Amino acid sequence: MTRRKTRQVLPLTALLAVCAGACGSDNLVQPVNGRPVILSLTAFPSAIGPTDSAIVVCDAMDPDADSLLYDWITDSRLTIKGARPGDHSLYSTRGSSRVFYRGTVVPVSDTAFVQCMVRDDRGGVDGRIVLIILR
Numbered sequence: 001m002t003r004r005k006t007r008q009v010l011p012l013t014a015l016l017a018v019c020a021g022a023c024g025s026d027n028l029v030q031p032v033n034g035r036p037v038i039l040s041l042t043a044f045p046s047a048i049g050p051t052d053s054a055i056v057v058c059d060a061m062d063p064d065a066d067s068l069l070y071d072w073i074t075d076s077r078l079t080i081k082g083a084r085p086g087d088h089s090l091y092s093t094r095g096s097s098r099v100f101y102r103g104t105v106v107p108v109s110d111t112a113f114v115q116c117m118v119r120d121d122r123g124g125v126d127g128r129i130v131l132i133i134l135r
Contacts, residue, residue, distance in 0.1 A: 034063030035124030041116050047133035048102055053081075054132050057097045058116040066120035070096060077103045077112035077134060102134055110134045 039059040048054050062068055072080055073089045081099035083090045090098070100114060112134055117127040 033122040036062040036118045038126045038128045041128040041130045043130045053101045056114045060118040069119045071117040072098045073115040
């Protein structure tokens with residue numbers, strides 16, 4: 001091989017070696033997951049009587065457009081529509097709203113909470129709490 005052709009082949013060979021080495025590397029750049037964000041968590045109405053119910057709406061979005069799962073948690077002063085009797089949580093629902101009923105063992109006036117946790121399928125999570133007045 002002539003000296004001129006050798007000079008042209010060496011940079012190309014070096015470039016191919018670097019590219020081949022990078023392909024087998026464990027240090028690949030991974031995409032960053034944007035976590036979901038709860039924009040608002042609202043109860044309608046914000047106060048309920050003994051035979052009333054309230055709907056809680058969670059307005060959330062995911063910057064990566066991932067599908068969202070909703071976890072609903074409350075205390076013994078409220079029951080969650082769709083939960084088993086005695087359970088005060090309902091996990092991995094697809095719905096962004098849930099109906100809550102006043103529990104059976106509640107003082108005349110009290111305040112209960114509803115927590116909503118929103119998760120994507122890549123480990124991102126956000127959570128909020130809303131209060132419901134019990135009359």
